[in-house]
Amino acid sequence: MSHLRGIETFVKTVECGSIAAAARQLGITAAAASQNVARLEKELGTRLLTRTTRSQALTAAGEVYFARVGPILGELAQARSEISDLHHEVRGRLKIASWVAIGRHVIAPLLPAFIARYPKVQVEVMITDKNVDHLKDSVDVGIRSHHGLEAGLVARRIATVPMILCAAPTYLDLHGRPTEPENLNAHACLAFRMPNDGRLMEWPFLRAGERLAPKRNVVAASNDNDTLVAMAVAGGGIARLGSFVVNPLISQGLLEPLFLRQSGTGNTQSQADPEPMEFFVVYRDRHHIPAPVRAFVDFIVDALENHELLKEPAWPRMI
Incomplete structure (x- = not known):
């Protein structure tokens, strides 16, 4: 067992980039992680890592050893997962990293039902709009929009979310209601700033099969959707927000949606519709999926299939 602990510590050290990160x-x-690696090197009779106070690197022997034992640890984890499945028991840790708005308004309220179904899974939730490193941050599964997809992660679409342009009735009564995307340049717009690259998120529309991103008069920006809501x-102006954020506020009369199709008019070629946003559940390896990850993916796909907050709000289009 001490040999296996040494291997696990060595592999985590290489993957995380440092002894301290592997230990966490x-x-x-x-200190214990360093001792595990030292004991492994002593048993093998060779140095696997060269370490200084600021950096570490694999030796030639370490590169060969890591290439061999890294996949073996994955196989062992998969074997443990499959044995648990045979006993109809999903157990272990599950760390979820979710984009803020959907995490707070949709994912978090669903988690108690998941925990009740799988009581031996220990759930931790990280809420951030920045793309996390699944390996270094020990994240098992992520919830991201299409803006946050990246190579190396398996992505499965879980929701197509209507994006609602909306404002308080008091603002619209005073400044008028835009009926075309081109009108937005004459209105006070509240924009979301992307945490990963600092760009302002576009407000794209679809019209007659074409995608357009109209000019806006941005008077304020924030990297937090709840701030834009407030x-x-x-x-303060017009904001573009996910249906799961604004639907309850619309039903209370606090916000009024814009650019919705009027009931009974059908689809017209001239109508400009806000482009929806797609959300995905992402994880690292399609071949070795731990039981808690597989259980969560199946659960969240089913839970979001007909979720009320992911529907377009009911409101007469005012033109």
Whole structure:
């Protein structure tokens, strides 16, 4: 067992980039992790890592050893997962990293039902709009929009979310209601700033099969959707928000949606519709999926299939 602990610590150290980071993932002290690697090197009779106070690197022997034992640890984890499945028991840790708005408004309220179904799964939730490193941050599964997809992660679409342009009735009564995307340049717009690259998120529309991103008069921006909501409700201008955020506020009369199709008019070629946003569940390896990850993916796909907050709000289009 000590040999296996040494291998696990060595592999985590290489993957995470440092002894300290590996120790955090394994739940042990940095001193204990260092001792595990040292014992492994002594048993093998060779140095696997060259370490200084600021950096580390694989030796030639370490590169060969890592290439061999890394996949073996994955196989062992998969074997444990499959044995648990045979006993109809899903157990273990599950760390979820979710984009903020959907995490707070959709994912978090669903988690108690998941935990009740799988009581032996220990759930941790990280809420951030920045793309996390699944390996270094020990994240098992992520919830991202299409803006956050990246190579190396398996992605499965879980929701197509209507994006609602909306404002407080007090603002619209004072400044008028835009009926075309081109009108937005004459209105106070509240924009979301992307945490990963600092860009302002576009407000794309679809019209007659063409995608357009109209000019806006951005008077304020934030990297937090709830801040934009508060500003919009207070009459600060027009915001573009997911249906799961604004539907309850629309039903209360605090916000009014714009650019919705009028009931009974059908689809017209001239109508400009806000482009929806797609959300995905992402994880690292399609071949070795731990039981808690597989259980969560199946659960969230089923839970979001007909979720009320992912529907376009009911409101007469005012033109």
